[in-house]
Amino acid sequence: MPEGDAVRRLATTLTDVFGGQSCQMSSPQGRFASSAALLDGWVMERVEAHGKHMFIGFVPPELSQGGSADIDHWIHIHLGLYGTWRFSGDETLRDHGHGVVERLAPEPERPGPEGAHKAERWNPGGHHEGGAWNPPEPIGQVRLRILTPYAVGDLSGPNRCEVISDVERQVALAKLGPDPLIPGARDDQEATEQFVQAVRSRKRAIGELMMDQSIVAGVGNIYRADILFLAGLSPMRTGNRIAASRVADLWRLTCDIMNRGLAAGRLDTMDPQEAPAEEIPGDAEASRWYVYHRTGRPCLRCGTPVAEKPMQGRRLFWCPSCQR
Secondary structure, three states, X not given: OOOHHHHHHHHHHHHHHHOOOEOEEEOOOOOOHHHHHHHOOOEEEEXXXXXXXXXXXXXXXXXXXXXXXXXXXXXXEEOOOOOEEEEEEOOOHHHHOOOOOOOOOOOOXXXXXXXXXOOEEEOOXXXXXXXXXXXXXXXXXXEEEEEOOOEEEEEEOXXXXXXXXXXXXXXXXXXXXXXXXOOOHHHOHHHHHHHHHHHHOOOOEHHHHOOOOOOOOOOOHHHHHXXXXXXXXXXXOEHHHOOHHHHHHHHHHHHHHHHHHHHHOOOOOOOOOOOOOOOEOOEHHXXXXXXXXXXXXXXXXXXXXXXXXXXXXXXXXXXXXXXX
């Protein structure tokens, strides 16, 4: 499942490629047909991301204000385990004022039981006929197709894809914890206190709480493992047994590590200064992650074999010595 940084990059790509344009909307699969018909020809006014949720706002062309118009029709998307965006475009796409479009979500280490996949693909495609670019045919079960004269975006397999009002969007956001990737979140006192209170008021393991989207939005299994390692916290320690100051530090660390991944364009948690100078045979992940997916391999700091066990149906990784 894509983590928050991948969803935020997707939001940026959608803005770059389709923002401010009148879009043809369709549902080749048919499951989103009535909603697509409602928004067909409307302008993509704004795209917002919060954690693993994306909200794409549309307005009628006559109401568009360059991204600042009031919006009451949003497409609420949650990719879940299998959702994927596929983008294709005219080779002259950049000549039409669009930004960088080849933002690819981080590629997981290998397919596995956690539903690892790419959330975004850029495939130059289509063909020119009579001077006009024609988009490629949909591949697979495409729930939503967004089309302009120069590009097409196909959404397949999402967990959620529905049109909601702005009131419904606010309700959905209210159910989510603070997002570490919102600009300024690291030093936002309200966000910090919200996170501290949510963690400290629960008797559940911090390894569970870090994956609870109502506690902190956007953290997935990779970030959970390595952030707790860097914080020196056992994933089995309960939230109510962690000092408020340590929870506040955990919030700031989460913001730092996730923003590093966002800037890098791939989900790497490793500080380049700590990365092994040379690749370790049989341990390629050692240059990307501290403990995630490194079961039985020596901890990069103390040499203790990295441990693994299931926690709420997900694979949990930690160092028994560094995270007593």
